[in-house]
Amino acid sequence: MLRLALPNKGRLSEDAKSLLADAGLEVRASSERALVASLGGELEAIFVRAPDIPEFVADGAADVGITGWDLVRESTRPVESLLDLGFGKCRLVVAVREESPVRSVGDLPDCSRVASVFPRLTQEFFDLSGKRIELVAISGAAEVAPHLGIADVILDLTSTGSTMRVNGLREIATVFESTARLIVAREGTGRAPKGERRRSLTELVAALRSVLDARGQRYVMANVPRERLPDVRRILPGISGPTVIDVMNGGSKVAVHAVCAAAGIYRTLNALKEIGAEGILVTRIERLMA
Numbered sequence: 186m187l188r189l190a191l192p193n194k195g196r197l198s199e200d201a202k203s204l205l206a207d208a209g210l211e212v213r214a215s216s217e218r219a220l221v222a223s224l225g226g227e228l229e230a231i232f233v234r235a236p237d238i239p240e241f242v243a244d245g246a247a248d249v250g251i252t253g254w255d256l257v258r259e260s261t262r263p264v265e266s267l268l269d270l271g272f273g274k275c276r277l278v279v280a281v282r283e284e285s286p287v288r289s290v291g292d293l294p295d296c297s298r299v300a301s302v303f304p305r306l307t308q309e310f311f312d313l314s315g316k317r318i319e320l321v322a323i324s325g326a327a328e329v330a331p332h333l334g335i336a337d338v339i340l341d342l343t344s345t346g347s348t349m350r351v352n353g354l355r356e357i358a359t360v361f362e363s364t365a366r367l368i369v370a371r372e373g374t375g376r377a378p379k380g381e382r383r384r385s386l387t388e389l390v391a392a393l394r395s396v397l398d399a400r401g402q403r404y405v406m407a408n409v410p411r412e413r414l415p416d417v418r419r420i421l422p423g424i425s426g427p428t429v430i431d432v433m434n435g436g437s438k439v440a441v442h443a444v445c446a447a448a449g450i451y452r453t454l455n456a457l458k459e460i461g462a463e464g465i466l467v468t469r470i471e472r473l474m475a
């Protein structure tokens with residue numbers, strides 16, 4: 186059995202389960218609050234707190250885990266990222282009160298009080314910036330700390346920036362960007378999966394990667410005038426060139442099929458229209474193994 190540690194609640198939990206479901210690994214739990222569930226085949230999930238997952242994976246209590254890269258960095262446990270899962274995108278930022286004269290980290294007075302739920306990353310960031318600080322380690326709601334007078338500065342996660350603005354805070358620096366990752370114990374620690382479990386892990390990575398690759402792509406189909414095929418090749422590059430299929434319409438039109446990047450697809454469709462394409466269809470792709 187390959188044991189996968191998943192966040193039991195919070196922002197990353199639903200996205201992790203839906204990624205697995207898209208890869209054909211539906212979480213089959215006996216109840217909503219079950220601590221262990223089967224994912225079918227040789228895979229089993231355990232549900233734990235997202236910040237504990239680096240520890241569980243490093244200790245070998247789980248073979249593999251899904252958690253935020255911010256939590257991995259803060260934990261300092263010897264684990265590595267096998268896949269960037271794309272969801273849970275956020276930035277760890279330094280912020281001050283809106284009305285503060287401080288514009289950059291360099292403007293901060295020595296020994297400013299900095300509140301964060303990431304004490305290790307906070308200390309590391311200010312050590313590298315050559316700033317002495319007074320660290321205020323808290324367990325949540327850092328955004329209120331400046332208003333309560335317990336800190337002048339915070340290091341906190343943000344994705345849209347709206348929580349910062351609503352709380353009257355202004356970003357002055359980005360420490361790093363984070364996303365959810367698939368993690369395993371680092372090679373050489375003796376905890377990385379071996380033998381059969383290594384094989385199951387390779388299959389899990391391939392299944393998840395095929396879903397992630399498919400998410401950014403669409404399958405486009407259209408009927409185009411046969412004489413415009415050279416233009417089609419330019420507009421729809423496809424994985425190894427577009428597929429061209431005869432249409433029973435007397436030969437004046439052919440059907441073309443290709444995989445295209447989802448970003449900017451509207452431009453692709455407009456370009457197809459301009460060369461006289463008809464019956465354009467765009468569908469999502471479940472999995473893509475190029």
Ligand code: AMP
Pocket residue numbers: 194195196197235252253254255256273274275342343344345363364365
């Ligand atoms: P939770 O607090 O359990 O909902 O999960 C927090 C984790 O979700 C963080 O450690 C990040 O990895 C991730 N995350 C993604 N976007 C955000 C955000 N805007 N604020 C806080 N955490 C986020």
